[in-house]
Amino acid sequence: MEKLYRRSPWCCQDVSRRRSGYSLLEILIATTVLALGLLAIFGLTQTAHQRSLDSSDLAAVELALQSTLNELLAQQKPIEPLTFRPIEGVRHWMLEVKLFESPRPGLATIFLNAQKFSPQGDGPDGPSFQLVRWIPKHRVNIAESTFEGSPDVFDSGSEFVDPF
Numbered sequence: 001m002e003k004l005y006r007r008s009p010w011c012c013q014d015v016s017r018r019r020s021g022y023s024l025l026e027i028l029i030a031t032t033v034l035a036l037g038l039l040a041i042f043g044l045t046q047t048a049h050q051r052s053l054d055s056s057d058l059a060a061v062e063l064a065l066q067s068t069l070n071e072l073l074a075q076q077k078p079i080e081p082l083t084f085r086p087i088e089g090v091r092h093w094m095l096e097v098k099l100f101e102s103p104r105p106g107l108a109t110i111f112l113n114a115q116k117f118s119p120q121g122d123g124p125d126g127p128s129f130q131l132v133r134w135i136p137k138h139r140v141n142i143a144e145s146t147f148e149g150s151p152d153v154f155d156s157g158s159e160f161v162d163p164f
Contacts, residue, residue, distance in 0.1 A: 058129065060090045061114045065131050068095065069112055073135065079110065084117075092117050092125075107134045 064087045071077045084094035093116050100109040110133045118125035 057090050057093065057116075058127065061087060061093050061129050064088070064090065064095070065112050065114050065129060068097070069110065069131055069133060072097075072110060073133070084115065087114060092119055102134055104134070106137055108137050109134055 068077075072079050079099065080097070081099055082095065082097040084096050087093045087095050093114055096113040096115070098111040098113070100111065102109045112131040113128060114130075115124045115128040116126035117123065
């Protein structure tokens with residue numbers, strides 16, 4: 001009598017007889033997934049780098065405005081209106097100084113504005129930063145002709161509010 005041999009399924013066959021290595025399709029899929037992951041990471045790094053630069057620029061602008069205000073109050077610089085001029089050490093940011101008559105007698109309002117301008121010079125583009133201080137008129141020599149009109153410097157459209 002003849003013995004019948006039953007063939008075992010592929011999963012139970014001898015492992016040494018199976019083909020080793022990866023197919024071309026598997027390599028292409030793995031390479032595509034890796035490339036997409038690296039592209040996403042590169043995009044995130046570029047965005048993070050730009051945000052870091054913007055943050056350091058804003059900190060430098062805030063420091064420049066506070067420094068300018070301190071120089072004006074210490075009378076190291078004459079208190080006079082300035083149209084937009086570049087801020088040293090910060091690209092594309094301009095400084096403006098305005099003076100207003102305060103609604104409160106004996107006070108003057110100093111308004112410092114820093115505005116980011118477009119690199120092409122098209123005009124204001126992006127964030128701005130403002131400082132407002134009220135100072136006694138008698139502490140500094142401010143000519144009456146240097147004052148501008150009413151303080152329309154508040155963008156929100158709100159009325160000028162006397163802080164005192």
